[in-house]
Amino acid sequence: MPDDPVIIAGEIQIPAGDANIIGYLARSSNESAAPVILVCHENRGLTPHIQDVARRFGKAGYVGLAVDLLSRQGGTAAVGSGGVPGALGSIDPSQFVADFKSGWQYLQGQSFADAARVGMTGFCFGGGVTWQVAVHMPELLAAVPFYGPHPVVSDVPNIRAAVLGIYGELDGRINGGIPAIEEAMKANNKIYEKMIYPNADHAFNNDTGTRYNPEAAQDAWGRTLAWFEKYVRNT
Secondary structure (H helix, E strand, O other), X not given: OOOOOXXXXXXXXXXEOOEEEEEEEEEEOOOOOEEEEEEEOOOOOOOHHHHHHHHHHHHOOOEEEEXXXXXXXXXXXXXXXXXXHHHHHOOOHXXXXXXXXXXXXXXXXXXXXXXXXXXXXXXXXXXXXXXXXXXXXXXXXXXXXXXXXXXXXXXXXXXXXXXXEEEEOOOXXXXXXXXXXXXXXXXXXXXXXXXXXXXXXXXXXXXXXXXXXXHHHHHHHHHHHHHHHHHHHOO
């Protein structure tokens, strides 16, 4: 919950050269520096559900930062739910990576963040952005893309993050790319594991959506925390 006393959570403004980026940040209410987990929203924008995901990371002892990739358009709320997918589709994908880098650079100047220890997760569209940040941000230690479209395999050599891919068995469109990315990650000696949940579909983690699968979502959350514990917190 937003008013949970063990965390501090709310909207922030992140300077990013030509603009201020809207972010939602959640962290423990104690002042010790914590590792950072970047969170990328679905193609519905920075919704209350994604804010909740950031708060979950705050409760787990991380600094959770979700970035609104429609900040230059006034933010998700200004665009309106019906216009978000189209608006995101009109933005150069390199801007998404740049905005997450700006969020991470902002946290480097905050005493509550141990920004050198940084991981990222994202969902659907945001899973794809997570893969792209892994390609273009060598400082990223770990990534957990949930059912996200994979990068082109020629970009795999640039990935330094340990990647855990989360998938739903019924998500044929995304799952069709698994063999190629898995082969490329292994051929380039990257750390890569995957989990495909039986009887789970695309977006199964979203507890506000019609395809929510509570059993798969609960297990995936546990695996996500364990992955970040190993490759971010203990690095």
